[in-house]
Each structure stands twice: as C-alpha cells, then as structure tokens.
Amino acid sequence: MRRRNVSWLLGMLVSVAAVGIASAQSAPSSSDDTLPPIRDLAPLVVSGIQPGPGLWKVRKGDHTLWVLGTVSPLPRSMEWESREVELVLSNSQELIEPPGVHIDADLGFFGKLALAPKAFGARKNPDGQTLQDVVPPDMYARWLVLKGKYMGSDRGVETYRPILAAMELYEEAIEDVGLKQGGVVWPVVEKIAKRHKVPRTETTVKVMIEDPKVALKELRSARLEDLDCFAKTLQRLESDLGTMRERANAWAVGDLASLKALPYTDQNEACLHAAAQSDVLRKRTSDIEAQVATRWLGAAEAALTKNTNTFAVLPMRELLRPDGFVARLKAKGYAVEEPQPPGAQDVPAAATQTP
DSSP: OOOOOOOHHHHHHHHHHHHHHOOOOOOOOOOOOOOOOOOOOOOOOOOOOEOOOOOOEEEEEEEEEEEEEOOOOTTTTEOOOHHHHHHHHHOOSSEOOOEHHHHOOHHHHHHHHHHHHHHHHHTBOOGGOOHHHOOHHHHHHEEEEEEEHTTOOGGGGGGOOOHHHHHHHHHHHHHTEEEESSSSSSSHHHHHHHHTOEEEEEEEEEEOOSSSHHHHHHHOOOOOOOOHHHHHHHHHHSHHHHHHHHHHHHHHOOHHHHHSOOOOOHHHHHHEEEHHHHHHHHTTOHHHHHHHHHHHHHHHHEEEHHEEEEEEEHHHHHHHHSTSHHHHHTTTEEEEOOOTTTTTTTOOOOGGGGO
16 A cells, blocks of 8 residues: 655644645535445546646736636546647746645754654554544544555554544555556646746745644644544545546536536545644634635736736636635626637637737
8 A cells, every 4th residue: 555654743734735825626515324335446547648627717908817727536547648748838928826725834854754653653543542433433444444445454554643544545446447646747837837937936835833832732633623624525535536536537528617517526625624734733823714815816817917928827717616716806897718618719819929
C-alpha cells in the first residue's frame, strides 16, 4: 500500500482545507440511510492525448480573462494537450495561479525533523483510541467493507483520526479505479507559462504558525469534529465512483453539457470544516475561506484592468456554482461567456493579439 510520508501534520490538515476552499460545494443530503452497494466498474475509456474543455471568458471592454476549469480526479492514463490553452497562454500578459492555502512554520530542516515524531503522533486519535472507538458502529462497518476493498489489511490506519483515515481511503480508491488526484493539468500549464515567460501571480493564502511546538501539543490532545467528513467520504466512495469516472471522461473530451448534468457529491466541504474550524487553527488564523476568495478575485480584477489577455485556472465548480468566483465577477458587471462545444469554433483570434 502506498503511504504518504507525513512530518508536519498541520500542513496535512490544511491541505484538506485547501482542496475544500478551492472547490467547496454542499453535498446533497439524503434521508435514506440505505446506501447503494459497492459496484465494480468498467475500465476507463479515455486515455492517450485529450483536449480537455474549452476556455471561459470574462471580459471588461477589450480585456479578457481566459479561465480553464479543472476537475479532480482525472484519468490516470490520460495525457492532456490543448491547442487553445497553448495559444491563449502564450499570448497572455499574466497567469493567475489556482487558489489555495499554505501553512508553514519557520523551523528549518532540523526543526521539522525534531518535531516529526510529535507530528506523527498527532495523526492518531487522542488517548490511544482507534477508529472503532470514535465512529458509530454502522459507519465503522461500512468503513471495514471499503477498507477491505481498497486498502487490504492495513492496521496502522485504524489508529488515525477519521479525517486522515478518510483521506487515505479516498486516494487508494481512486487509484484503484484508474483515476489520479492531480498532476495532469497544472504541470502542463506551468510548462507553457515558463516556455513563453508569462509572469505568474500567486493567489495562495500563506499562514505562518508562530508556535509550532505548542500547536502540535494542542493538536495531539484535541478532538476534531471530523465525523461528517468521514461519513461523506464513505458515501462518495459507495455511490459516486462511477460518476467520478464519467465526470473525468467528460472533462477529458471537453463535454461541458455532461459536466453540468452529472450529479455531484463532495466530501471536501465537510473535511474543510473539520480542518479549518479546529481550535488549533482557528486560534491562529481567521476566516481562511474568505481570505482565499478575496485574494483570487482581487488578482482577477486587477488583471482585467491592466492586461489585454490574462490566463487563469480554477476548479470547474467555481465556474458552474451560482455563487462561485466567476458568478461574483458577473454580478459586478463583467461579461461572462461559456466555452462553445468542441469543433464549434476555431482557436480564438482575440488571444493572438498581443499589445
């Protein structure tokens, strides 16, 4: 079994928050406690070089923000290559990086090494409890079924906090069905920007932990409100893996209509809440989600004022949500255009006009 090497638990917890912030969307609730059985799924049909979706356009006069929407996970065997992205980005004056959160401590290599044993201990439930001790019996029974299917007889994960056990299970499951969490889109965008020397604007919110030793000590004894994250992860793996694959395939071939039509359940909002609302982090930062939105939207509006062409990458849900980042720009008076279906238009001529 693949295992992450974790030496800084706070960073790991906030990595969950970063994913949730960038793509948070409420999962539909269900009053039916009977969940669909786990299904074996057919192999992915998408592989090789794929174009991905078209670009969204946010306009202010003759200034355009071109936005690539991404989904995760994507087919592991897919190679993404977009002629439209290459042309637009190469003729842009700025690349706005995806939103996110990064938490760090000024420790240096040896300081982090010294704290590694404490950080590893903080992964575990307080007082030596196991998952069976801290989650309801019916939920634990569902966990055992999924764990046996995707993780085998791993005993170490039984000591993990629910949020971290859920993360491990999710990554193992999507890998088993031919998907991968990242590493498909952004490396290509980054390479194009570097080749054409396009200036990059970072929108990640950085939080420095001034008292890492104290924070870790608090975290080791703290209980997280992470059962909702755990439950929604189980539900997604029980009922949504097939849809995840359909969504990944739709993104790969640029089928926006299918992306809009496919139902979406997401555990990330619950996991975000568990991480960001923990006492350990809440005492050391404030309203991370609002900070991320402010940072990205500020960068987008500044770019639309000064650049003829700007390129940005956002989670697809921020493009489709009625209260997402692009909807907020539209509410401020910016013109927003969705991409046309594949083949409906040639590569945009506007993007070739450099000032």
